[in-house]
Amino acid sequence: MDKLALKQKYIEKAVKIFKGNTFEGYSKWKNTHYKFIAPASVEYTFQWLWDTSFHSIVLSNFDTNWAKEEILNHLKAQWEDGFVPHIIFWGGRYLDLPHWAFIESKFNARPRTSAITQPPVLALAVEEIFKKDGDKEFLKESLPKIAKFHRWLLENRDPDGDNLISIISPNESGMDELPVFQYALGYLKENPAILHYTHRKVDLLNQFYGFNSKKILDKDYFNVEELLFNCVFIEANRSLARLFSELGEEDEAKFFKDLASKYEDSLLEKCWDSEDKIFYSLYSKKDLKAKVKTIASLLPLFLDGLKDEKLEALVKHLVDPNEFWRPYPVPSVAADEPFYFPQDPPAYKVKLLWRGPTWINTNWFIVKGLRKHGYDNLADQIVEKMVEMIEERGFREYYNPETGEGYRRENFGWSTLILDLL
Numbered sequence: 338m339d340k341l342a343l344k345q346k347y348i349e350k351a352v353k354i355f356k357g358n359t360f361e362g363y364s365k366w367k368n369t370h371y372k373f374i375a376p377a378s379v380e381y382t383f384q385w386l387w388d389t390s391f392h393s394i395v396l397s398n399f400d401t402n403w404a405k406e407e408i409l410n411h412l413k414a415q416w417e418d419g420f421v422p423h424i425i426f427w428g429g430r431y432l433d434l435p436h437w438a439f440i441e442s443k444f445n446a447r448p449r450t451s452a453i454t455q456p457p458v459l460a461l462a463v464e465e466i467f468k469k470d471g472d473k474e475f476l477k478e479s480l481p482k483i484a485k486f487h488r489w490l491l492e493n494r495d496p497d498g499d500n501l502i503s504i505i506s507p508n509e510s511g512m513d514e515l516p517v518f519q520y521a522l523g524y525l526k527e528n529p530a531i532l533h534y535t536h537r538k539v540d541l542l543n544q545f546y547g548f549n550s551k552k553i554l555d556k557d558y559f560n561v562e563e564l565l566f567n568c569v570f571i572e573a574n575r576s577l578a579r580l581f582s583e584l585g586e587e588d589e590a591k592f593f594k595d596l597a598s599k600y601e602d603s604l605l606e607k608c609w610d611s612e613d614k615i616f617y618s619l620y621s622k623k624d625l626k627a628k629v630k631t632i633a634s635l636l637p638l639f640l641d642g643l644k645d646e647k648l649e650a651l652v653k654h655l656v657d658p659n660e661f662w663r664p665y666p667v668p669s670v671a672a673d674e675p676f677y678f679p680q681d682p683p684a685y686k687v688k689l690l691w692r693g694p695t696w697i698n699t700n701w702f703i704v705k706g707l708r709k710h711g712y713d714n715l716a717d718q719i720v721e722k723m724v725e726m727i728e729e730r731g732f733r734e735y736y737n738p739e740t741g742e743g744y745r746r747e748n749f750g751w752s753t754l755i756l757d758l759l
């Protein structure tokens with residue numbers, strides 16, 4: 338099947354998946370009608386921030402109006418100060434929320450949104466939509482809100498002023514149990530229950546401190562300058578700059594362009610490890626390196642400014658069969674790391690994510706990045722493998738990098754991102 342026919346087939350499938358995962362109703366607390374695509378039709382029945390952005394990127398390929406609705410629906414729950422929560426609990430009745438809804442939110446018997454955020458993919462999605470239909474009215478409506486969110490991050494999440502954003506909880510990275518956070522939390526063993534507990538303890542402490550970022554980062558019990566979050570922030574600022582320019586708002590455009598450069602310089606310098614020739618996230622006020630090779634270490638491939646020996650080094654890690662070039666790339670943890678776990682172990686009593694499997698959304702950044710830097714051949718190979726997994730196993734939440742087997746939720750929303758890469 339040629340690529341265009343395949344894309345058409347996946348568009349039809351995406352429409353079915355999105356319709357099947359759509360929730361709609363009237364929200365009394367916001368006094369508004371709501372409608373959104375959830376990540377899946379069971380368990381994940383709320384609106385998530387970066388999932389919504391990915392769904393909109395997919396939709397931009399065939400229904401820009403629907404794509405805009407998704408983004409605007411999420412932005413309805415933006416807080417006064419600019420903060421955008423990672424989950425909005427639109428529907429659901431009193432106390433029917435899962436336990437984590439309560440600990441990732443400000444203390445409340447019936448939380449409406451979480452009090453942590455997620456990688457700021459929003460502006461990237463808005464740019465994808467704008468490229469397709471050139472609708473400036475949508476820019477006028479969405480850009481000021483997204484810009485306000487980016488300014489909130491600047492004001493609240495960079496207390497040391499080193500031009501890197503800190504996250505206050507592992508889940509803010511979108512890669513919940515990525516081994517990086519074990520370094521930050523000082524637990525380097527693998528008992529799943531203890532590991533899970535160390536993460537939940539962060540949520541509870543955050544709740545104790547009222548999710549006040551400055552206080553939390555000052556206490557330093559969890560303070561991670563995380564690579565994926567920062568790479569997305571940098572490129573999202575570039576999207577904002579280009580889009581503000583479309584509106585003729587040159588001051589805003591310049592502000593976000595300069596911001597992107599400053600943050601990029603800082604990341605390329607501070608997170609680079611000249612011995613291992615790879616990037617690591619930093620943790621604590623001391624800026625210690627979390628020396629474990631994960632998908633986040635490769636995310637700087639998505640940066641416009643990655644070049645020369647750093648670019649070549651990252652590509653080398655990517656294509657090394659002992660590290661990331663497994664039969665179904667790109668695993669979330671390098672295969673030569675002790676924490677690498679490609680399966681979805683049934684023995685685990687608690688759900689641990691991002692400890693080896695391949696995810697379609699992080700592959701989207703890697704493929705885009707490879708194409709940006711002229712490695713089309715490698716990008717095509719990854720896409721081919723993704724198609725193979727999807728053809729055989731359907732649109733699953735994540736996949737085994739050794740066998741291509743699919744795991745957990747079926748008809749998972751962002752796995753349709755494949756069609757954006759065809």
Ligand code: GLC
Nearest residue numbers: 376381385388511512513690
């Ligand atoms: C998992 C993922 C997170 C995602 C959420 C909803 O927690 O780790 O990135 O946003 O599920 O799909």
